[in-house]
Amino acid sequence: MANDFELVEMRNAQGKVYAAGAITFGGPYAAVDSFLGLQYACLRAVDGLATARAPGVHSLNPISSLGQWLKWVFNQSP
Ligand SMILES: Cc1cc2nc3c(=O)[nH]c(=O)nc-3n(C[C@H](O)[C@H](O)[C@H](O)COP(=O)(O)OP(=O)(O)OC[C@H]3O[C@@H](n4cnc5c(N)ncnc54)[C@H](O)[C@@H]3O)c2cc1C
Numbered sequence: 001m002a003n004d005f006e007l008v009e010m011r012n013a014q015g016k017v018y019a020a021g022a023i024t025f026g027g028p029y030a031a032v033d034s035f036l037g038l039q040y041a042c043l044r045a046v047d048g049l050a051t052a053r054a055p056g057v058h059s060l061n062p063i064s065s066l067g068q069w070l071k072w073v074f075n076q077s078p
Contacts, residue, residue: 003028004048005041016052018045 001024002008010017020041022033031037043060050059058064068078 001027002048004044005029006045006048016049016054018048020045 001019005018005020005024005027007017007019018041020032020038024032024041029037029040032041046057047059049057071078
């Protein structure tokens with residue numbers, strides 16, 4: 001897999017596939033089989049999708065993360 005956890009061989013004209021967790025052992029990040037590793041893989045995947053300009057996906061930053069967390073707190077959709 002690529003450094004952003006994309007399974008490059010699965011890429012096609014309209015989609016990309018990413019993986020996270022223990023299944024990514026042997027990839028670019030050693031601590032994948034941990035809760036921190038799961039979060040890291042997801043953040044890298046979101047950044048990769050944002051870079052590829054996937055519809056409706058933006059890079060996470062502290063401000064937008066706080067906004068999303070507040071939506072979760074107040075039971076609103078993302
Ligand atoms: C006892 C213990 C304590 C831990 N404590 C910590 C801790 O304190 N801090 C920390 O950071 N990490 C801890 N971990 C590690 C953490 O639990 C794992 O890193 C994390 O659960 C990995 O998530 P995952 O989604 O990759 O795999 P999993 O959580 O194992 O999820 C895989 C899922 O896929 C399902 N599955 C498997 N095969 C198939 C199939 N063929 N078809 C359909 N479904 C399938 C399984 O049933 C399972 O639900 C601990 C692990 C253990 C065992």
